Structure formats: structure tokens, C-alpha cells
Amino acid sequence: MEDIESPLVPEATVARLPVYLRGLVDLADNGTITVSSEQLAAIAGVNAANVRKDLSILGSYGKRGVGYEVDFLIQQIKLVLGDGDPVGVVIVGAGNLGRALTRYGGFASGGFPIKGLVDSSSEVVGEKIAGITVYPIEELSNVVEENNCTLGIVATPASSAQVVTDQLIEAGIYSILNFAPGLVTVPESVTLRKVDLATELHILAFHEQQRERNE
Amino acid sequence: MEDIESPLVPEATVARLPVYLRGLVDLADNGTITVSSEQLAAIAGVNAANVRKDLSILGSYGKRGVGYEVDFLIQQIKLVLGDGDPVGVVIVGAGNLGRALTRYGGFASGGFPIKGLVDSSSEVVGEKIAGITVYPIEELSNVVEENNCTLGIVATPASSAQVVTDQLIEAGIYSILNFAPGLVTVPESVTLRKVDLATELHILAFHEQQRERNE
DNA sequence: CAATGTGAAACAGTTCACAGCA
DNA sequence: TGCTGTGAACTGTTTCACATTG
Numbered sequence A, B: 001m002e003d004i005e006s007p008l009v010p011e012a013t014v015a016r017l018p019v020y021l022r023g024l025v026d027l028a029d030n031g032t033i034t035v036s037s038e039q040l041a042a043i044a045g046v047n048a049a050n051v052r053k054d055l056s057i058l059g060s061y062g063k064r065g066v067g068y069e070v071d072f073l074i075q076q077i078k079l080v081l082g083d084g085d086p087v088g089v090v091i092v093g094a095g096n097l098g099r100a101l102t103r104y105g106g107f108a109s110g111g112f113p114i115k116g117l118v119d120s121s122s123e124v125v126g127e128k129i130a131g132i133t134v135y136p137i138e139e140l141s142n143v144v145e146e147n148n149c150t151l152g153i154v155a156t157p158a159s160s161a162q163v164v165t166d167q168l169i170e171a172g173i174y175s176i177l178n179f180a181p182g183l184v185t186v187p188e189s190v191t192l193r194k195v196d197l198a199t200e201l202h203i204l205a206f207h208e209q210q211r212e213r214n215e
Numbered sequence C: 001c002a003a004t005g006t007g008a009a010a011c012a013g014t015t016c017a018c019a020g021c022a
Numbered sequence D: 001t002g003c004t005g006t007g008a009a010c011t012g013t014t015t016c017a018c019a020t021t022g
Helices: A009-031 A037-044 A048-058 A069-082 A098-102 A136-145 A158-170 A197-213 B010-031 B037-044 B047-058 B070-080 B096-103 B137-147 B158-170 B197-213
Strands: A086-093 A112-120 A132-136 A149-154 A173-179 A189-194 B067-069 B088-092 B114-119 B132-136 B147-156 B175-178 B191-194
Touching: A009 A048, A009 A069, A009 B197, A037 A048, A048 A069, A069 B197, A086 A098, A086 A136, A086 A158, A086 B137, A098 A112, A098 B096, A112 A136, A112 B191, A136 A149, A136 A158, A149 A158, A149 B197, A158 A173, A173 B197, A189 B197, A197 B010, A197 B070, A197 B147, A197 B175, A197 B191, B010 B037, B010 B047, B010 B070, B037 B047, B037 B067, B047 B070, B067 B070, B088 B096, B088 B137, B096 B114, B114 B137, B114 B147, B132 B137, B137 B147, B137 B158, B147 B158, B158 B175
Parallel strands: A086 A112, A086 A149, A112 A132, A149 A173, A173 A189, B088 B114, B088 B147, B114 B132, B147 B175, B175 B191
Antiparallel strands: none
16 A cells, blocks of 8 residues: 555644644533634634644634534544554653653653653662553563553663664664753654753753843 | 844754754863864754854854864853853752752753752652752742742643743743643743643654554 | 635745855 | 855745635
């Protein structure tokens, strides 16, 4: 089978859909039946035309003069985002950050339960964090397989980030979130996203400085 | 005094400068004297023309046929980013994430020492985390003032994020990093950046699904 | 007639390609 | 000669404006 007729969702839209989804679920919880692009825009903190363009990519699901049906829209967005059954997440690195992420309940409730936790240090291997046992990094493949993990999180120091990322790919994980600073490269077939906390602070410091300069 | 003649650095460039800086510092540690845009691009994981454009915004600091002087470039980037004396950071919320961020050494070493930690729960107030005492949220202004904090981090549940952000602004913090999901609004004069972990996982899940669909 | 869906304009950012300089 | 600095082309994204329609 060749190329599937996919709607080809722009990356910027993909990044906003989860935000809409969160807002819509809140609305649904409050019993709201329909929502206008204007309202949803206010909830998501974006422009109304932007919301309409984003949603129109999924299909013409709005009713002119009325708006969008909340429940239906939730279903459609979930469909596009692949939000069916929960997706198992494996975290590499059981240091401060790895532990915090494991304990953070927001993932599991959002459909991303942490199912595996591995670390290279024998000091922490065997520990239990939020009900998850820390396994040695050598067991990564087994942990991934036995717990059906499809998403990986790198929460190691920068020095091991590339190695660990390679190991994740080796273990069959092709979608990876990296918290380690520095460059990590992956084959094209792998999706790597990065959260760079130090850079975020630098950016804020830049703006702070701009502010101070202008007074 | 009116508008200062600032070079007007594009936001995308601002976001890359810390990455260059990190790479340059590594190079300097290895005793490297000069670097070409090509080399720096490889280190930062971007296009060489992009590096040149970014650096040319700071000034014409490169030598044709040679490259850029590492030490000098470090100085210039630090100047632009406002990387002079360390910038005190206050964290609101001493839960899993707040603790992990406090303990994470990368901030202090990067020039962003955590100087204050506050929480609304009397359960954790008084605790010491990585040498920092948790103060009650009511003390926020005092903590900010006494420790000279200029950056704030919101590490609370979504339900309190807006309130806490308002309190930070009230306390004189105009540069804020928000880890709570959901919409938080701030006046134009405040810089708010957001790290949305759940959204990151959703985006990965989307790409993972695309992958599965195409086989 | 209120709100969608969407061409077209505006904008931001990236990449190319090459002139020009050390 | 090798590499910078940059105009020009291109690509992706946002916003506007309005014809369309339930």
C-alpha cells in the first residue's frame, strides 16, 4: 500500500490541538454543548481565525451561525492525535527529574502512563518510585517490550543523552522527548522533541534585560 | 531617554543564542580558538547560513576565510543575553516538579541559582530542599526582595497557576516560566514562557501514530 | 444573521547563492 | 583561497476580510 490520503496536518496545528482538546474537555465537564471559534480561541489563547483554520483541516465540523459541537470535536481531535488507548512511556534516568516526572500524576491521567523506569546507576536500580521499579539500563529492551512502551523520555545528564537515545531507538522507541541539554541526533524516521530548561531561562533573562534597558 | 538603538534580535535568534553559547563554552574548554559557522552549525544542529545570520545580528564579528573567535563570541553572546551576574530564580510550588527543579544543579551552574522556594501548603513550608527553605506563599514578596530574584517559575497545579502568576507579578517578577497546563494571561509588559509536558507527549503520540499508519 | 470556511495578504523564519574580504 | 555577510527566493504560519450557509 502506498501513501495514505492523510489530511497532512501542519506542525503548528498539531501543537495546538492538545491545547484545544484540554479546553474542550473542560467545557464538556461543565456541560457545554457547542462552542464558537471565538470562545475556543479565548480558552486556548490564540486567534479565532487560527482556530477555524486548524479545525477546518480536520474536516468541516462546524455549523455556521452556531459553532462546533464540543463532544464531537473532542472525538475528532483525539482521533487525529492518536488518543485511543493509553500510550506507555518509558523514562531513562531516575535522577531528580526522572523521579519527578514519574511521580507527576498529570501524564497518566492524560493517557500517558509511565510504565517503565531505567537507570545506569546500581545505586538506584531496584528502588520503587510511585509504584514503578527502577530497572538497569541493560534491561531497557525488555522493559519496553513487556510494558508496551511507545514513547521514551530522556532524563539523564547531557553526557549520556546521545547514547541513551540510541539505546531507546534500538529498543524500538521512535518517539522521544529529551530533557538533556546539548545536541542529540536521530535518524529521520525518529521523532525527537526537546525541552531545554536552561535555554528557557536564558530567553527569559534576555527579555528581562531588555526591560531593564528601556527605563 | 527614548528608544534605545537596540539591534532588535528576532525571537528565533534569541532562542538559538543560548545553544550556541553552550557549544562555544565547550569549545573554549577544549582550547579551541576559532570556529567556523559550519562547525558551530554542526554543534548546534542548525544550518550554517542560519548561524551566520544570527551572529551577524550581534555585529560583524567573524573574519572571512577564518571564522569566529570563540572567546570573543562568548563574551558578545553573554552581553546580548544579559548573562552578567547570576540571576536569582524563585520557584512557586514545592511539589514533585518544584523540588526536582530546585535540586537540579544545572540551573545554578548556568548562572540561574534558585534563591527562593514558596508553597501554599503548610505541610511543606519549613522543609529544606537542596539547602533552600520553603516559605509560605504569603512571604513571596519578601523572599523575592531579600534574595534579589528576577525570574519566576510556576510549578503548581493548573488550578492555581493564574493566581500564582499574578502574585509573582505583584511581587515584581516580570519574567516567568510556567509549567502548569492551561491558559495563563499576563500584561504585555510581562514575559511568560510555557513548558507544556502533556502537550509534548501528545505531539509525539501524533507522530507515532502517523508512523504506524504508514506501514 | 451569527459564525464558519477560506482565499489572499502580511509576516516571520529559513535557506540559497554568491559577492567580497582577510 | 576559504569563509563571512547578506540580498533574494522560498517556506511555513498567522491574520484579515468576506462570501457562504445552516
